[in-house]
Amino acid sequence: MFGCVVAGRLLQTNLQQIDESHAAFELPAAGSINHVCVFLLGTVPFPDGYGAAVHFFWPGKGFQLLGMLSNEKPSAIFRLRGNFTAQTTSTQAAFGNTAQMSAAPGADVTAVLGLSIEPLAQIMQQTNSLPSALSKPAAPPSDPTVVAEKIVKHMFNYISGFVSGNTSSGNITPDSVVPMGLVAKWYESFLTKVKAVGPGFLDRQE
Known part of the structure; x- marks a missing residue:
């Protein structure tokens, strides 16, 4: 049985x-x-x-x-x-x-x-x-819209640290050029961090 x-x-x-x-x-x-x-x-x-x-x-x-x-x-x-x-x-x-x-x-x-x-x-x-x-019931899954917004914000903060110095105003503008290699670097860094500590670090970003 x-x-x-x-x-x-x-x-x-x-x-x-x-x-x-x-x-x-x-x-x-x-x-x-x-x-x-x-x-x-x-x-x-x-x-x-x-x-x-x-x-x-x-x-x-x-x-x-x-x-x-x-x-x-x-x-x-x-x-x-x-x-x-x-x-x-x-x-x-x-x-x-x-x-x-x-x-x-x-x-x-x-x-x-x-x-x-x-x-x-x-x-x-x-x-x-x-x-x-x-x-205790399992916590409901995170809103995918909120998660996507946190990921995009993380990418923007990462890239702006490299690109802002190349602009006259010191800030990213709609016309700022972002090298694809920089995006690839962010992607690799992001995945490494998620695998190491989980996605919780997204809640701690500014």
Whole structure:
């Protein structure tokens, strides 16, 4: 029913069934994991009104609630934040026991990604307690007209620094001649800066 991918690793489908409503993936070498993707395989949907709470268990540290899956949200990518809490519920304890048994002495720890099938209302109540940054909507894309205006302004400022000295007034006029090589230089410099620091520098120009 579920699949799991740790960034940089092969797809995992070796799901371990704990009971009727709990299942888990073992994640070896957990110390190197930053992001994990969990998804429905599309073979078996959730019953109406149900979904899965997704937990990450680290032996000896506890658990962190990552988020949820549902028929309407069949996949999700989670960043492991390392904010663990003590195990206090039967669901957390079930996954915690699995994690403890999976840890091999003297080896890099094997953590557990737990899936708990529960009513959606119950899952939503849990996920509402997650940090707001996880549910914060993405910022709307920048207005392309504003972005274009910033780019043109950057080019004008760059070129004027070279051309203004060749004019009697010290400023660019409609009749000022701009060598194409200068435009090419600006273009190369602009791309280098965007690749290095992103477009944010456009907001800081005079």
